[in-house]
Amino acid sequence: MVNFPIQILLVEDDELFRLGLSTRLQQEPTLHIAAEAEDGETALQQVLQNTFDIVILDVGLPGMGGVEACRQIKQQRPDLPVLVLTSHSQPTLIARLIEAQAQGYCVKGVDANALILAIQSVAAGASWWDSTATREIQAAFQGQQSASPLAVPPENPLTQREQEILTLIASGKSNSEIANELYISAGTVRVHVHAILQKLEVRDRTQAVVVALQMGIVRPQENLSG
Secondary structure, eight states: OOOSSEEEEEEOSOHHHHHHHHHHHHTSTTEEEEEEESSHHHHHHHHHHSOOSEEEEOSSOSTTOHHHHHHHHHHHOTTSOEEEEESOOOHHHHHHHHHTTOOEEEETTOOHHHHHHHHHHHHTTOOEEOHHHHHHHHHHHTTOGGGOSSOOOSSOOOOHHHHHHHHHHHTTOOHHHHHHHHTSOHHHHHHHHHHHHHHHTOSSHHHHHHHHHHHTSSOGGGSOOO
């Protein structure tokens, strides 16, 4: 369960954009910009020295760059969610972000309310991929299974209940929200999520959604459109 306000590390090299975004997010009582960084190196130092609930990360950073920053942040803090906010939407970039274990992706210019919902969802443990990213994920992985870093089982190994839960994960719901919707306990949801990760041979919920899309377990329209 996420404590409010959500403590955010905002990583963006464009000072004016960072200021505008920070000002807008601070208007939301459930969010708090706890720290800011202009590059990946500074962001990594912040992560090592402070406690955050989520990192909002721009890809086009000076220095090590956003993808490498994401990878190193996840290496140091595996449980710290990273939400990518950027103007880039190339398929290769999105595939690299998934490999770097980012939990979410939004294109700059997304509606403020949608971004706030994305931050709250990712901080709570869900995945968030906007409509642009969803299309690019499909394009990146379709017909390129051999190039994918994810090992995909040959057939659907999930039970009907596990498929229901994975569909809800893909729609951006947290464990508690899934529990409420399916009238089961949050502990039972966690058990099912663990089983899903084991059966799909993936490390986290984000990769589970990508594999599920590729296998057809979750249809694209069931995934988040932001």
